Amino acid sequence: MSEPVSAVKNAVFSGIVRVEDCGPQGMITLRSDASNAKLKQAVKVVIGADLPPVRGISANGDRAVAWMSPDEWLILLPYAEARAAEAELRKALAGTHHLAETVSDARAFFRVTGDAARVREVLAKLVPVDLHPARFGTGEMRRTRMAQVAAAIWLESEGEARVICFRSVGAYVFDLLSAAAANGSEVAFFDA
Amino acid sequence: MSTRLAQGGRFLNRARKVNFTFNGQHLTGHEGDTLASALLAQGQMMVGRSFKYHRPRGMVASGAEEPNALVNLGSGNRLEPNQRATTTELFDGLTATSQNHWPSLEFDVGAVNTYFSRFLPAGFYYKMFMYPRAFWKHVYEPFIRQSAGLGRAPEPHVRDEDTYEHFYAFVDVLVIGGGVAGLQAALTAGRAGAQVLLIEQTAHWGGRAPVDGGTVDGKPAAEFVDAALAELRGMKNVVLRDRCMGAGVYDHGYVLAYERISDHAPGPAGPRHRLWRLRCKQVVTATGAIERPLSFAGNDIPGVMLASAVRDYAVNYGVSIGDRTVVVTNNDDAYRTAITLKGLGLEVPAIIDARAGGGGALADEARALGIRVETGKAIAKVKGAKRVEGVAICAQAGEGAVLEEIKCDAVAMSGGWSPVVHLWSHCGGKLTWDDAQAMFRPNADLAPTGAAGEAFVIPAGTANGYMGLAEVLADAAAAGVAAAKAVGAKPKKAEAPQASTPDEAPIEPVWLMPQGADIKLRMKAWLDFQNDVKVSDVQLAAREGFESVEHAKRYTTLGMATDQGKLSNINGLAILSDALGQPIPQTGTTTFRPPYTPISMGAIAGEARGKVFQPIRRTPLQDWHEGQGAYFEPVGHWRRPYCYPRGEESHAQAVAREINQTRGSLGMLDASTLGKLIVKGPDAGKFLDMLYTNMMSTLKPGRCRYGLMCSENGFLMDDGVVARIHDDTFLCHTTTGGADRIHAHMEEWLQTEWWDWQVYVANVTEQYGQIAVVGPDARKVLEKLGGMDVSKDTLPFMAWADGELGGIACRVYRISFSGELSYEIAVDAGHARALWDKLLESGAEFNVMPYGTEALHVMRAEKGFIMIGDETDGTVIPQDLGLDWAISKKKEDYIGKRAQERSHMTDPRRWKLVGLETVDGSKLPDGAYAVADGKNANGQRNVQGRVTSTYHSPTLGRGIAMGLVLNGPDRMGEVIEFPGTDGKTYKARIVDPVFFDKDGEKQNV
Amino acid sequence: MLILECPYCGLHADETELAPGGEAHLKRFGPGSSDDDFEGYLFMRENPKGVHFERWRHANGCGKWFHAARDTNTLEVFGTYSAQTTEPPQDIKDKISARRPGWTWREFA
Amino acid sequence: MKRYSVFAVAREAARYHTGWERAWKSPEPKKKYDVIIIGAGGHGLATAYYLGKNFGIRNVAILEKGWLGGGNTGRNTTIIRSNYLQDPSAAIYEKSRSLYEDLSQDLNYNIMFSPRGVMMLAQTEHEVRGYLRTAHANALQGVETRFIKPDEVKKLVPIINIDGPRYPVLGALWQPRGGTARHDAVAWGYARACSDMGMDVIQKCEVTGVRQEGGRVVGVDTNRGAIDCDKLGIVVAGHSGVLAEMAGFRLPIESVALQALVSEPIKPCMDVVVMANTVHGYMSQSDKGEMVIGGGADGYNNYTQRGSFHHIEETVRALIETFPMISRLKMLRQWGGIVDMTGDRSPILSKTPLENCFINCGWGTGGFKAIPGSGWGFAELMAKGSSPLCDEFSMFRFREGKFIDESVAAGVAH
């Protein structure tokens, strides 16, 4: 098998924050009724993390599960492990109505790092989301609109945000984030 | 002459000089100057010409309300027309030119209009220029247009070099206006713990109070401002922002704020403007008040200025407007100007107070300074043309009989104050007329309401109609408390600092000066300085039946200029009310609309320009296409290669080459944009039976079926190949444009109609790159890569299989849109390029070529396959296209079935799909219609069909087309006529739409 | 610029995250239905200046459809609720009655 | 009525314009009229005018709840064109456009019809084919249009950016005698002419109920009392749903906000009307110098005459991309109107389930251009019960599946 290529391979921009492509990332879309008795266990066993609460993301090392909608989760894990995990999930959920599809290649994935307030404000230039530290913190997965496309964001830690979008608009989102991070464009709204 | 005073100027840093040019002339000002104050300091009072009569215009105001002092700022890629000199902070290298004159500001040919002004009253153009008819287009309109506009239009090739951005912020309390009221409201709300954003449009905090005087807790107002700022800056829950204007208040607490980041210091990196898109739980509008001019003859002559502005220039910028300033007023506030000027050693020959009883404590103070005060008097007329030379005085109660002339070079006028209620009003806040103070003020009972029906805007200070400093602070503190409470904070009782100002005598409304001014005076008494609307114009409108204030506005253009009537509206509607003999509140105001002052288009567009104007969707092979110099066509947000021209080839030649190669041997297409939707669950088959017109539940795993989807309205909306993956899993291909639409369509039906059906849908469009390998040598090239059995028996037509090719995992569909032996290979997008490269490499011996969308279109047309968007256009049903075979007769229901039973849908006269071949082999023009005999009731030529797609077929060496024709399928062989727009008529024969390989032998090998 | 609470995410979503979907609680009429019923279902719309029930989708969010009760004249939102229901819930109807005494729903036919 | 002319203006100038008479009277409503028209927008007034002019029906009242012309007629971007695709549309819009040509003279009121040309840009291959189709259709419909090449586009509109890069201009559908007119003047001119014919234009008169007996309309209730009539025409655009409810029927209509904005005035720089539908923006320059810009419609029912700001953003960024030189111009004012959108986005000119009650609505985002033609046809429909200009626009077409859909080529409505 060839080496997988991410949407905006190795892209990096440095301005008031650093924006970079995270490279290939394993992802699985998992759909099931939240009340499915096997679901919690399946996720726990395969990913090692608990099902997150509404809008949550719960991690276990390099694996994580994010709430996407009442009957949908996104599973994050190393790229190479996605297909196998998909199969395991299917097996664990066999006999119940569910869907598990690998979507690693369908997404672009970015990391935005730097001063905590700067990271928030770069995102706040693009998403209609209240990113005030009092109301948005780590552990929350936010699906939203980023300029003209759909995206999901969360804080890995203060000073490090992650952005997921569709692969085809990866370059667009990278360019957006870079523009928002242009030197001289500090907002200083979250600094107080 | 206006000039710089030796001392004073709160805002000035006299130590730093700033160089700029005006109309090419090199001038200097100081750091802290506005362009207006710097020009005035240089004696440059006249800065432009009015819109209609090209009258000389000078500054009348000192801030955002300025109607006259508009300049072309900068040049070339940085030219900004209509920039207000009064809000333009001076910077080194600033260049400005004056507007609306030819050949020069001083000598303007257009000024002849002023002599004809008698012939050009409000609305004159509705009554003239009608005869002879042809003259409108060729004489009148060009003439009118020539004189249109104010600022210079940027050159066609101009590209703005600056960047712009947006910022989303969510706040508990937004306070708009950084005067004492805004500061106090922010303090109160901030102390209560609410999260506060305080914005101020200028570069200075404190608003009018430091200029107007008064004390707060025994100290000068300026000290209160400093202390308040210090405290606010220390609060973690408060953000302050200057040069940031509240531009508009919208529904559900949405507010736009316009931050001018680098207008005052262009150059360094970063955006020029930032548009804040705020969501606020509560908005406090502490936007202050705007002084009104008085309407007397000649009130537009340069040198006549608002009294507060005269004061501002003196105190803030150390600029005197004249050596001898006559003050004219109907209220006490203007006395402050006289007192200030006198204190600076300037002459104030008289204060003309229209009130018979005159003023209060300030009047006494003025008199004590030796200023002559005339009460019950008015200005009959201002003398001068390009500059005030004197005023003629009369009794306010009379008709203008001149009592005396006073020499002066400036007039400071005050007609009272109007609270800035714009932001309160944008989103539905109502006003009430305050008779005692002669002003409209916010009606607190009819505030704008938000998402929960709650009032979300609170006016404060002068913006709420409170004029005295003490009242202003008390009201602002109360507003801060109310706002804090509304957002759930726990404010202490409003404690406002104690303020004191001299007692003032009440204002007496003066809408016309003198009260009985005759028509000649009224024709010279300006209401709207920029648009040249005079008292007589509004009176004319009333006389002609334009009684609604909205009619009067539109008929006279009052308030429609770039200042949006900040100075003129109230005066205008008072004149209108008087003319109609009705009280002012019955007349009402026109509608306040955003933005408060104009905001740049660049800021509105934000970051969305150039590269990120719109998302461009890229397939995993996009880099390769770009590298090949493909010619792209936009399809939705994708850009798909239309063809890959080589060397000097034309597009048509490239397309022909690509087709010939593909049909002859081997071609490859990037089909990644096709939608791919996984539909899974126990009810997936049943669900797809409802979505497609054909039966999908009977499809066998491992097999593919072409399907049609209709809207509930019966029209064909999408098509594509469905593959059954497992018993409970299907993969539905959609058109390129259809992926998101059809995904949403499926979710909609599942969530809102059949929510008890067990089906999940996932959009995996972008998970896969999809490569079509097409042509007689297709199998050979796959076999060469090796890894899976792609033989006819193992992988027959309309089957699919999972496997590996050249070591890359993939899924191969044997489907064909070209009529050739064809494999569509889906591969994880991250590996698509690798597979593509391998295919190119092993296809080299077959001279493999990529082909673009146009070749795809031609090849499908040669085969008579329909294309969504060509054969369909939203009005076509599958039955029109002879696709009855794909409409299940067994199903009771599918989306669109009921609609297709309606009388017009079953009408035998619906046009049906046929092939068309020109008699001479040429290509039928795109979009041509077939004519029938006669004309319809509306005199239009009858038609009997139209071309839906048409191409030159390189395979057949002739033009081929498809079309919808009345009774078409029954008229095979008949020749019908298509008039072109080129004057020719094209004759075409009705034929079978399958032009090539009718029996499908090529694809079935 | 509306804000609606997505009942699934529990978020007050900006209008730009949402996609509007027209009148709510339409009853589908399929094959065999009368012309009147079909026309009523597919085209005829309540278009009140006042209380309106409508469909929205949290398109740039969880992707779920939901219902909103809103006043088209003041843009007040009385509440949002599940899409999987054929009628507005009683508590929302009560809330509307409190704020808009005398309002009716689908009385007019 | 005293005629308007340059001589009249000169005469009046001599006496300081004190002698002008009212443009329209301000009568009290009578007890009964032959015909009542609800709504003194362009369409209502034009209907009344042609009822009088073409059919001699002059005992007519036009009832307006606010100020005449204050609805969408007073807030639209004034584009006039007739390059529509479908026959019924082309017929009524071209009739309208041709009436506009002489309207100033006909009404003796300068409505400033400016046939400066309307250009609809083709920015995708699909749009090119769509406009070629329209051009062919127009040729057979007697509508003068032409598909032009990019270089001609650039010549006509020097400020346009034809090279993209995102959406290069591939050509345009050009209607040389499309253009604009002064929107307020259209309402005022018709009102003056109606008033002059003896009709009553009654402002601040809101219809609050439609009275019927035995399935026929007999009159209306208003805030100024009940008024009887033999025939009723409902011409209230965004409020059609509200009036239909009063009259006891439903419409395939939803009312939504459509927005527009103007820039500050600048010296003339664009001589034609340009519509760029791929990116959703259109722009013209008024005779006063503002750039007049139309935005998109909201997707939700709304009666507030405000809209959601993101549509303005979308439009402005599209226009900056198309006309880069506007980036440093400033938006002076933005506003909204409530437009009545039908199921196929084409208008309704129709009898209704209530006898003698007629409705003219559904012009949505594009009815200013149709005012004279719609008035002409609707008057005929009201007077005679049928009109070739209107018959296809029946409100019953939806149940038959007989749509008049203009969006099919690359068309849009404005």
Ligand SMILES: Cc1cc2nc3c(=O)[nH]c(=O)nc-3n(C[C@H](O)[C@H](O)[C@H](O)COP(=O)(O)OP(=O)(O)OC[C@H]3O[C@@H](n4cnc5c(N)ncnc54)[C@H](O)[C@@H]3O)c2cc1C
């Ligand atoms: C922003 C915008 C841009 C547009 N751009 C264009 C364009 O460029 N070109 C184009 O051709 N069209 C355009 N249009 C559409 C066009 O403005 C309308 O189609 C047209 O003006 C409708 O005219 P009308 O007479 O039917 O309605 P209106 O002018 O709205 O008149 C209806 C009248 O009915 C009155 N009314 C309502 N209810 C009652 C009642 N109960 N009792 C009494 N009176 C009542 C209203 O007050 C109103 O005055 C645009 C519309 C908008 C909003």
Ligand SMILES: NC(=O)c1ccc[n+]([C@@H]2O[C@H](COP(=O)([O-])OP(=O)(O)OC[C@H]3O[C@@H](n4cnc5c(N)ncnc54)[C@H](O)[C@@H]3O)[C@@H](O)[C@H]2O)c1
């Ligand atoms: N006695 C009188 O007749 C009279 C009249 C007017 C003002 N005053 C005095 O003026 C002071 C009023 O204080 P105040 O705070 O109410 O008003 P203010 O005018 O002092 O302050 C208002 C502030 O709001 C800003 N502003 C206005 N619109 C804005 C917008 N859209 N966005 C951002 N900023 C905006 C202005 O630039 C100004 O700084 C008091 O000292 C009062 O006594 C007296």
Ligand SMILES: Cc1cc2nc3c(=O)[nH]c(=O)nc-3n(C[C@H](O)[C@H](O)[C@H](O)COP(=O)(O)O)c2cc1C
């Ligand atoms: C074609 C056209 C041109 C306009 N030009 C101006 C203008 O130059 N200045 C202005 O203030 N408003 C202008 N307007 C907007 C009107 O002032 C007003 O906002 C609009 O008619 C809607 O009315 P409303 O805001 O009173 O609701 C224009 C409107 C139209 C339709």
Ligand SMILES: [Zn+2]
């Ligand atoms: Zn949600």
